Amino acid sequence: MNEAEETTRLRTWTVRALWTALAVPASALVTAGSFGIAYAVAEAPDRWASQLVFVGAVLAVGCLIGLVFLLLDSHREFGKLDVVAAVCVALTTATFVYALEQQALHDRGRVERAVVTSVFQAGGAGGLSDGGPVARLADLSGHRLAGTVGAGHLAVGDRLTVTVDPEGKFPVRRGPRPGPPTLWWGIAAVPAACQALLYAAMGFSTARQNEWYWRARRRRAAAREPA
Secondary structure, eight states: OOHHHHHHHHHHHHHHHHHHHHHHHHHHHHHHHHHHHHHHHHHSSSHHHHHHHHHHHHHHHHHHHHHHHHHTTOOOOOOHHHHHHHHHHHHHHHHHHHHHHHHHHHHHOEEEEEEEEEEEETTTTTOSSOOOEEEEEEETTSOEEEEEEEOTTOOTTOEEEEEEOTTSSSOOEESSOOOOOHHHHHHHHHHHHHHHHHHHHHHHHHHHHHHHHHHHHHHHHHHHSOO
16 A cells, blocks of 8 residues: 555544544534423423423424534435434433423422322323323312322322422422432433434444545546546
């Protein structure tokens, strides 16, 4: 291998390594976006608002993913790695949402006794499917508590221990105040780490696709030159 070929090979692998390295902070940026989505959902005042925030934020993160590779002059097509990475983003976001709810209830949740005021089938009022029996609750002074809990064997008039969010941002939770959600933060780190690895692979793949693109372009330009 002559010196020119060795220089070209070194430059090629340097570019590939740079693309792979740049993809990791891009993944961290998307993970930060996932946490932002989860936080926005947690801060939304009601369920419908939180769903709108979630959908809008997911679209925003999707645009961010595309923008990252667009700015880096990517000629790589959307493929299976992108789909799996998107699934990791969704799983990370959903886990963040649950962890934030558990963290809030752990930090400020108030444990009290509640009474069952009604029992009905979830999704029965125009829903697409039957989600099973759920119960609406009120505190012992008669104030209705936000959300529902799984009814199980509960009947109207039964009393149970629940955890209530004093700020009303999260629905009532059956049982005592939850412990710190250390496990859920750890679980959220798993798809985030997988996402980072996938992004590194996507960065390497993008570098190779760019090489093929520019080689093909140079060949076409050379073919158009007069002999």
